[in-house]
Amino acid sequence: MALTPEDVLNKNFTATQFRRGYDEQEVDDFLDEVVAELRRLGGENTDLRRKLESGGARPAVAAGASAASAQAVEAAEKDAAQRIAKAKADAEKIEAEAAQRIAAANEQVQEATARANEAQGAASAAPTAAPAPAPAPAADAAGLIALAQKVHDEYVEQGRSEHDRLIGDATSRRDKIVGDATARSEELVRSAQSRHDDLVTTAQSEFDRLTSEAQSTHERLLTEAQDRSTSLLAEAEERKQSLIEEMERERLTLDQAIAQLRSFENDYRSRLRGFIEGQLHELTATDGVLEHVNGHEANGRHPRENRGHDQQEQREAEPAHQG
CATH class of the missing domain: 1.20.1270 (Substrate Binding Domain Of Dnak; Chain:A; Domain 2)
Structure with a gap:
């Protein structure tokens, strides 16, 4: 107490x-x-x-x-x-x-x-x-x-x-x-x-x-x-779009180059084909001349005359081949 x-x-x-x-x-x-x-x-x-x-x-x-x-x-x-x-x-x-x-x-x-x-x-x-x-x-x-x-x-x-x-x-x-x-x-x-x-x-x-x-x-x-993230996303999207457009332009340029190459290829093939055909034609003509010369020799013609005749025929045949 x-x-x-x-x-x-x-x-x-x-x-x-x-x-x-x-x-x-x-x-x-x-x-x-x-x-x-x-x-x-x-x-x-x-x-x-x-x-x-x-x-x-x-x-x-x-x-x-x-x-x-x-x-x-x-x-x-x-x-x-x-x-x-x-x-x-x-x-x-x-x-x-x-x-x-x-x-x-x-x-x-x-x-x-x-x-x-x-x-x-x-x-x-x-x-x-x-x-x-x-x-x-x-x-x-x-x-x-x-x-x-x-x-x-x-x-x-x-x-x-x-x-x-x-x-x-x-x-x-x-x-x-x-x-x-x-x-x-x-x-x-x-x-x-x-x-x-x-x-x-x-x-x-x-x-x-x-x-x-x-x-x-x-x-x-x-x-x-958040603002920075939004800004970075916008910049990234813009950069992405820019890269896509640039790649699209490069693709078009490449397509044009490919088209030019294909055109050149076709032209080259055509010319090569023409050249080969011309060569074949010349060979064919040469074979014909040889046969003709051989025929003249057999007929008693002088070979020089035959050569001149063959050259004239060849000159006449070239414009037709080039055309």
Whole structure:
């Protein structure tokens, strides 16, 4: 169960039976509870720091925000730890001073009690020591006892009042210190949480901005790539069409060259055929001349005359062959 300031304020200790004051065990147990509560507060602060360090950070964008938040939380935790340690030290100091004062008061009470006991013993021994009863010494003894009892009661009352005052002051001081430390710790935690939230928001905004810029850049590059692709396709299509037209022109040129070659071939064949036929005709004519010469020789004609006659026939036959 958590220890509250009201528990500290309303805490009551059991009075001892044989001496004035409070039970030391109960006081020690109560102080242990206070220490445990302070440790719990420190543990909560540590848990909050861990949660702040591990809560909601984004892997590449919020690194600076996490570092700044961790530094803020660490500073807040350090300040809170210092304040809590100071509060504990002040509380322990106050408790020590109160214990010293209570011990001094108890010593004074014990001295007064011893004096009262001595006076009471002297008063009890007075009737046996005196040779005869005397009312005046008895009255003095009774007055001494009453005075000792009064002094005892006054010391006890003063010790109780001083004890209550010291305990009250220590409790108030401790409550104030613990309250201030708790408030400061909560304030630092809230401040650190607010700073963490601000940094996370800033990191998220920066992440969104970078994402938007990256998306815009991606779309722009994609558009440029598409435009470039379209342009390249158009250029390739134009180049293809140009090559096709150029090849078509070359094909026509080759067809014309082939036609010319075929025409030349036909003309060449015709001329070659004519030449061969002319040669054959000449050979035929030569054979005829030879036969004619042979016939003239047989008829007694001179060969020279026959040669001249044959040449004339050949000249007459050439125009007909060429035609």
